[in-house]
Amino acid sequence: MTFEPTNIASRYFQRRVLLLSLIPLALLFLLTVTLAGTYHAREEVLVREWSQKGSEDLSAGQPSRAFEDFRNALSYDPNNDLVQLLLAEALLADGRLPEARSYLVNLWDRSPGSGKVNYDLAHVSMRTGDWEQAVRYFQTAIYGSWDEDPAQQRNKVRLELFELLLARGQTSEAQAELASVAADIPPEDATLHEQTGRLFLKAGLPGKAVTEYEAALRNNPRQPQWLEEAGFAAFAAGDYAKAETFLARAARENPSSEDHELLRTVREVLDDDPLRAGLSNEERAQRSWRAFQQGLARLQECTGSNADPQPSQQIPSDLYSLLQDAKGLKGRVSLQSLRKDPDLRNEAMQLVFHIEESTLKTCGTPTGTDHALLLIGKEHAGNNP
Amino acid sequence: MNDRSAPIEETKMPSPEVNSPSTGITKETGRRWFNVGPRSFTLSEGNLFLILAVIIGLFSGMAVVCFRIAIEWVRWSLLGSALAPPPLRVLFVPAGAGLVVAFLVQRFFRVARGSGVNQTKAAVYVFDGYVPFRAVIGKFIVCSIAIGSGQSLGPEDPSLQMGAGIASALGRRLKLSRDKLRLLAPVGAAAGLAAAFNAPISAVLFVIEEVIGTWSAGALGAIVLAAVSSALVMRTFLGSEPMFRVPPYTLAHPAELLAYAVLGVVGGVLSLAMMRIVAYFRARLRALPEWTNYVQPAIAGLLIGLVGLRIPQAMGAGYPYVDQALHNQYTWEILAVLGFAKILTSSLSFVSGTPGGMFAPTLFIGAMIGGSVGGLEHHFFPATSASVGPFALVGIGTFFAGFLRVPITSVFMVVETTGNYSIVLPVMISNTIAYLISRKYQDVALFDLLARQDGLELPSMEEQRETVVLRVEDAMRKPESLPLQASDTLARALEIAGTSPEDLLFVRFPTGRWAGLLKKDLLTEASNRPKDTQLREVLSSARLPVLHPDQRLDDVLRIIQGHALLPVVSRAGSRRLEGVISLLDILIAYQKST
Numbered sequence: 001m002t003f004e005p006t007n008i009a010s011r012y013f014q015r016r017v018l019l020l021s022l023i024p025l026a027l028l029f030l031l032t033v034t035l036a037g038t039y040h041a042r043e044e045v046l047v048r049e050w051s052q053k054g055s056e057d058l059s060a061g062q063p064s065r066a067f068e069d070f071r072n073a074l075s076y077d078p079n080n081d082l083v084q085l086l087l088a089e090a091l092l093a094d095g096r097l098p099e100a101r102s103y104l105v106n107l108w109d110r111s112p113g114s115g116k117v118n119y120d121l122a123h124v125s126m127r128t129g130d131w132e133q134a135v136r137y138f139q140t141a142i143y144g145s146w147d148e149d150p151a152q153q154r155n156k157v158r159l160e161l162f163e164l165l166l167a168r169g170q171t172s173e174a175q176a177e178l179a180s181v182a183a184d185i186p187p188e189d190a191t192l193h194e195q196t197g198r199l200f201l202k203a204g205l206p207g208k209a210v211t212e213y214e215a216a217l218r219n220n221p222r223q224p225q226w227l228e229e230a231g232f233a234a235f236a237a238g239d240y241a242k243a244e245t246f247l248a249r250a251a252r253e254n255p256s257s258e259d260h261e262l263l264r265t266v267r268e269v270l271d272d273d274p275l276r277a278g279l280s281n282e283e284r285a286q287r288s289w290r291a292f293q294q295g296l297a298r299l300q301e302c303t304g305s306n307a308d309p310q311p312s313q314q315i316p317s318d319l320y321s322l323l324q325d326a327k328g329l330k331g332r333v334s335l336q337s338l339r340k341d342p343d344l345r346n347e348a349m350q351l352v353f354h355i356e357e358s359t360l361k362t363c364g365t366p367t368g369t370d371h372a373l374l375l376i377g378k379e380h381a382g383n384n385p
Numbered sequence: 386m387n388d389r390s391a392p393i394e395e396t397k398m399p400s401p402e403v404n405s406p407s408t409g410i411t412k413e414t415g416r417r418w419f420n421v422g423p424r425s426f427t428l429s430e431g432n433l434f435l436i437l438a439v440i441i442g443l444f445s446g447m448a449v450v451c452f453r454i455a456i457e458w459v460r461w462s463l464l465g466s467a468l469a470p471p472p473l474r475v476l477f478v479p480a481g482a483g484l485v486v487a488f489l490v491q492r493f494f495r496v497a498r499g500s501g502v503n504q505t506k507a508a509v510y511v512f513d514g515y516v517p518f519r520a521v522i523g524k525f526i527v528c529s530i531a532i533g534s535g536q537s538l539g540p541e542d543p544s545l546q547m548g549a550g551i552a553s554a555l556g557r558r559l560k561l562s563r564d565k566l567r568l569l570a571p572v573g574a575a576a577g578l579a580a581a582f583n584a585p586i587s588a589v590l591f592v593i594e595e596v597i598g599t600w601s602a603g604a605l606g607a608i609v610l611a612a613v614s615s616a617l618v619m620r621t622f623l624g625s626e627p628m629f630r631v632p633p634y635t636l637a638h639p640a641e642l643l644a645y646a647v648l649g650v651v652g653g654v655l656s657l658a659m660m661r662i663v664a665y666f667r668a669r670l671r672a673l674p675e676w677t678n679y680v681q682p683a684i685a686g687l688l689i690g691l692v693g694l695r696i697p698q699a700m701g702a703g704y705p706y707v708d709q710a711l712h713n714q715y716t717w718e719i720l721a722v723l724g725f726a727k728i729l730t731s732s733l734s735f736v737s738g739t740p741g742g743m744f745a746p747t748l749f750i751g752a753m754i755g756g757s758v759g760g761l762e763h764h765f766f767p768a769t770s771a772s773v774g775p776f777a778l779v780g781i782g783t784f785f786a787g788f789l790r791v792p793i794t795s796v797f798m799v800v801e802t803t804g805n806y807s808i809v810l811p812v813m814i815s816n817t818i819a820y821l822i823s824r825k826y827q828d829v830a831l832f833d834l835l836a837r838q839d840g841l842e843l844p845s846m847e848e849q850r851e852t853v854v855l856r857v858e859d860a861m862r863k864p865e866s867l868p869l870q871a872s873d874t875l876a877r878a879l880e881i882a883g884t885s886p887e888d889l890l891f892v893r894f895p896t897g898r899w900a901g902l903l904k905k906d907l908l909t910e911a912s913n914r915p916k917d918t919q920l921r922e923v924l925s926s927a928r929l930p931v932l933h934p935d936q937r938l939d940d941v942l943r944i945i946q947g948h949a950l951l952p953v954v955s956r957a958g959s960r961r962l963e964g965v966i967s968l969l970d971i972l973i974a975y976q977k978s979t
Contacts, residue, residue: 014433014559021440021555025447032447036622039454046466072467075705078630102713102774106630 043076050076051083054090063093081107088120097124115144119157131168135161155181155192162199175203182212190219194226197233206236213246224254235262238379240269268372274349275380285339288348291373292333295352296326298370302363318358325351353377434565438572438607439614441555445548445576446618449540452525452547453581453623456540459533460701468705469697475535476694479686482534486527486739487682494523497740501546503836505574506596506843514553514566516573521550527740531682535700537689537730539745541581548577548615568604571596572611579612580619581744583628587798588612594791595832598846629708631803634775636810644762645811648776649783649818651758652751656787657823659728659750663743664834666736671838678738685737689730699726702745707752710777715753717760717773724753743831747788748781755780775811778803782812787819790830790847795820853978857941858934860974861953861964868893868952868962869902871921875911878920882907887965889950891929892920897959899952900927934963938971945971 054069070087074080084103091100101124107117122137138161146153158181165174178199185192197212213230220226231246247263270276274287299322303315315323329351338345356366356374366374463478464470470478490498496517501524508516524543532538552573556566571592579588589612593600636642670681692699698706710720731746759776778799786795799812824847829837833845866885869878871894882890882904890907892900902924910923930944932953945951945968955961 011433014561017559018433018437018440021558025440025443028444028447028451032450032618032622035451035454039457042461050466068467068469071709075468076466078705078708079626098716099714102772106712 047073047077047080047083049073051086054083054086058086058090058093063090066090067094067096081110085116085120092120092123092127095127097128100124101128113140113144115141115146115150115153115157118144119153122157122160126164131164134164138164151184151186155184159195159199162203166203171203175205178203178205179208182208185212185215187215188219190216193219194223194229198229201229201233201236206233207239209233210237210239210242222249222253224250227253231266232262235266238375240266240273240375240379244270265371265375268369269375269379272369272372273376273379274345275376281339285335285345288338288345289333289335290369291352291376292338292348294369294373295355296330298359298366299323299326299355302359316358316362319362322351322355322358326355353380434607435610437555437559437569438576438610441548441552441569441573442576442579442611442614443618444551444555445544445573445611446580446615447622448521448525448547448551449544449577449580449615450619450622452529452540452544455525455529456533456702459529460535463534470535470693472694475697475700476687476690479535479690479693479700480683481686482530483536483682483684483686483737483739484680486531486534486536487679489527489530490523490738490740491678494519494527496520497523497527498738499740499839500832500835501542501544501549501742502574502595502832503839503841503843504546505549505570506832506836507841508549508553508570509567509596510843511841513563514556514568514570516546516550516553516570518550518554521547521554524550524740528742531734531739531741532702534686535689535693536682536686536734536739536741537700537703537727537746538734538739538741538743539702539748540742541578541744542742543740544577544581545574545742546577548573548575548580548611552576552611568607571604572607575608576611576615580615582798582802583616583619583623583626584798584801585609585612585616586801587794588616590794590797591791594794595789595846598844598849627802627804628704629711629778629781629802631711631774631778631805634778634803634805634808636807640766641762642811642814644758644766644776645779645815646818647762648755648758648780649815650822652754652780652783652815653787653819653822655724655728655750655754656784656819657826659732659788660823660827660831660834662728662732663735663831664838666732667835668838670736670738681737682734682739685733685739688733692726692730696723696726698723699730703727703749704745707749707777707781710752710756711774713756713773715756717757717764720753720757720760720773720777724750724757727753743788747784750788751781751784752777753780755783775808778808779811779815783815783819786816787823788831790820790823790832792816792820855938855974855978856934857932857936857938857953857966858964859978860938860941860970861932861934861966862970864891864952864962864965866890868899869920871895871900871919871924873920874917875907875914875920875923876916878902878907879911879916887950891950891952891962891965892924892927893960893962894921899929899931899954899959900924901929901948901950902927903949931959932966938974941966941971942968 050069050073054066054073057063057066057069067087067090070083070090073083074087077083084107088100088103088107091097091103101121104117104121104124107114108121111117118137118141122134122141125131125134125137138157141157142154142161158177162174162177162181165171165177178196181192182196182200185196193212193216197209197216200206200209200212210230210233213226213233216226217223217230227246227250231243231250234240234243234246244263244266247260247266251260251263272287272291274284274291279287299319303319303323329348332344333348338348352373353376356370356377359370360366360374365371463482464474496504496519504516504520508514524547528538528540528543532540549570550573552569553566556569561569574596575585575588575592578591579585582588589605589608592608593605597604670677673681689700706723709715710723715723727746727750731743731750734741735743735746756773756777758780759773762776763773781802782795782799785798786792789795795816796809796812800806800809830845830847833843833847836843865887866881868891869881871892873892878890888904890902890904892902894900902920910918914923929948930951932941932944932951933956934953935956941951945966950965950967952962953964953966955963
């Protein structure tokens with residue numbers, strides 16, 4: 001393509017027109033700047049308004065309406081990560097998992113280290129049954145970035161991960177997560193201490209649960225519910241003295257409560273345990289004697305037999321064997337002999353513990369003193385006092 | 386052109402004498418400011434044209450920005466800011482706006498009716514590059530109202546025409562020659578489309594593929610500059626984000642390509658169906674009495690509103706929904722429903738004569754159909770497919786290729802809007818299949834079809850592309866006799882002449898030069914000179930143009946004038962004679978080809 005100049009005048013004219021065209025260009029520029037400015041300002045307002053409406057709807061438990069609102073907001077700012085996240089949460093709340101996942105995956109592509117995105121993705125994965133993926137997302141969320149109160153958010157995620165792991169039978173991993181949570185809890189966060197204590201209990205670590213309850217109670221020592229839970233944790237951990245303290249305090253704080261069964265049991269354990277440290281010989285003998293009598297009564301009651309049963313009586317073999325042992329020991333055990341002979345005392349108590357354990361299987365959970373003896377037996381199982 | 390001489394000549398321009406006493410700035414000073422050009426702003430006409438292309442791009446870019454904003458303002462005002470407007474508005478706004486649009490078109494802006502692409506082509510091929518500025522104003526106003534009110538049309542085609550109109554107006558203001566004006570319309574069209582698509586490469590390719598049909602180096606430079614500057618303006622004002630946020634793509638399994646082939650078939654069939662629907666109903670509606678043009682857009686609007694009550698996504702340009710489809714926001718069933726609903730609403734809008742373009746609906750339908758096919762595939766073969774998003778993306782290109790019949794643009798458009806080259810393989814497979822199906826069952830492309838309905842016989846770029854180019858090798862024949870050497874004597878020449886049926890003998894010189902010797906001239910020379918005279922003495926200055934087998938016969942027609950026969954030589958060595966060709970041979974070849 002070549003453009004030969006038609007003549008000098010026309011070239012001169014063309015250049016002048018070209019230069020003059022800059023004037024309307026400048027005017028159009030000003031118009032466009034003004035229009036675009038107004039347009040973007042309006043868009044920002046719309047994004048804000050729709051997002052706010054969506055958040056309100058989501059809080060009001062109307063995720064489907066919230067979803068529409070957030071979608072409206074996004075149509076004016078498609079790359080707004082916050083609105084996308086809110087939209088995904090609305091979808092999640094509305095049970096529209098594939099759509100929620102899609103938005104979250106997009107967000108994840110842009111911010112793979114976002115704690116919130118990973119946390120929401122973990123929820124989507126959980127609800128779709130992809131447990132392993134859920135665990136991975138939870139773990140990434142724990143170490144991800146959080147905009148607000150990261151420590152608290154991370155603990156929240158850890159606790160959910162703990163629940164997930166526990167539900168999947170990965171107890172040791174769950175306990176490890178919970179231990180991480182416990183390590184990071186600020187001393188003044190009583191609620192979280194209490195919550196963690198409850199979860200330690202759930203995870204089968206009552207000893208650690210007691211520690212958390214103690215921490216929680218340091219901030220709020222008169223919380224009856226926590227005191228009861230702490231008592232139960234100590235009871236589960238076999239620390240009956242501590243359990244008695246907590247439960248007694250709970251009873252004092254909440255005298256109207258009629259449920260003091262556990263406190264009674266704990267007190268019976270404490271009162272009946274002949275192997276407890278610090279007892280005098282006489283007291284030890286007395287307790288052993290009472291326990292022996294109680295054990296024999298429990299055995300006879302459970303087998304429905306007299307002191308000299310016959311094999312034809314259809315008694316389970318282990319109970320029959322215990323009856324024979326009791327018969328053999330009964331002649332030797334007296335309050336006197338128990339005072340003098342610590343070995344006999346031990347032998348008698350071992351028999352009592354066996355009786356309580358065996359009758360538990362055959363005749364159900366005992367009550368009262370039998371229950372206390374059962375617990376005492378468990379507490380000292382493996383110990384040779 | 387002699388650029389250096391221009392300033393010297395132009396300093397001879399007469400200068401004005403009137404002064405402005407109040408300011409002290411004389412008119413002479415002002416003129417001198419404008420006259421800076423002749424001294425320092427020295428430009429060739431070619432460079433001037435390139436600067437003009439940039440200015441056209443800037444104008445077009447800003448016009449399109451204002452146009453897009455105007456559409457949004459109309460939408461907010463008439464339908465509200467929600468994606469799903471209130472039912473009453475959905476039902477009545479498109480119909481009411483249809484009445485207004487029809488009135489404006491019939492009374493004030495008749496030029497705004499019809500396809501912007503065809504009007505630009507008409508400007509190039511029929512009206513000497515003339516696009517009335519009224520068309521720019523008209524398209525801006527009526528398309529803003531139509532698209533903003535929910536009519537199922539897009540802003541790209543009007544943007545293209547607005548660009549062409551701005552370019553044409555500038556060209557006329559500059560009093561450019563007819564040839565240059567013709568060239569300006571596509572330049573403006575590319576600028577308008579680049580801004581509308583925010584994709585300059587696709588815009589350039591579309592204009593070349595559909596409007597001008599050739600890769601002219603001169604035009605290409607201006608078109609590219611205009612498109613780039615226009616897209617730059619667009620990005621400055623409305624953000625540099627691509628038209629769609631695209632999902633990440635990786636080929637999950639080689640077998641997935643089969644699914645893309647299926648998408649090509651589905652896209653091809655549906656684009657063909659939509660093309661037939663548009664062509665059939667548009668012709669019928671245009672045949673109705675003139676007064677019906679006042680109500681056709683309103684009736685279409687009402688029907689669209691009825692569809693919109695259940696499927697609001699089928700209204701307007703629909704870009705946000707394309708984005709949602711690309712990000713797996715719909716199930717495959719919903720995607721299919723949306724695709725078919727959009728075919729219905731877009732066809733209604735378009736055939737009713739409502740001004741607006743079919744690009745955006747094409748993208749929408751393609752995304753929905755693609756996503757639907759992808760969703761189905763994912764449903765039945767989850768192991769071999771990644772996600773629905775890439776299918777929606779490929780679907781855009783597929784429907785674009787099948788419906789608008791611009792296969793190259795369709796591929797590049799997807800690549801350009803994604804910025805992801807890895808998607809190109811499925812895009813090529815699917816687009817090609819859709820294009821071939823559409824072409825096999827519908828001879829005439831959509832734009833040509835619309836032009837013919839409008840009574841215009843515009844050149845079909847598709848037909849031009851498909852036209853077989855005849856070359857020298859298609860027409861040449863074997864030489865009847867061996868060529869003579871420059872060292873041969875007249876006696877030898879007479880001997881050869883006696884056996885050759887041709888009237889012309891070729892003489893080859895050692896340098897590779899060829900000369901021709903007519904038999905009658907040979908006889909004259911032989912009677913005047915000794916028989917042992919070498920031919921080089923006889924033909925000392927004679928030279929024949931030579932041809933090569935791959936040259937186009939169209940070009941040869943210009944060369945062969947005045948020659949009875951020309952030698953065809955190898956490109957590997959001009960001394961090797963491959964054949965001979967005459968004007969008659971060329972005519973026979975053309976005759977055979979038809």
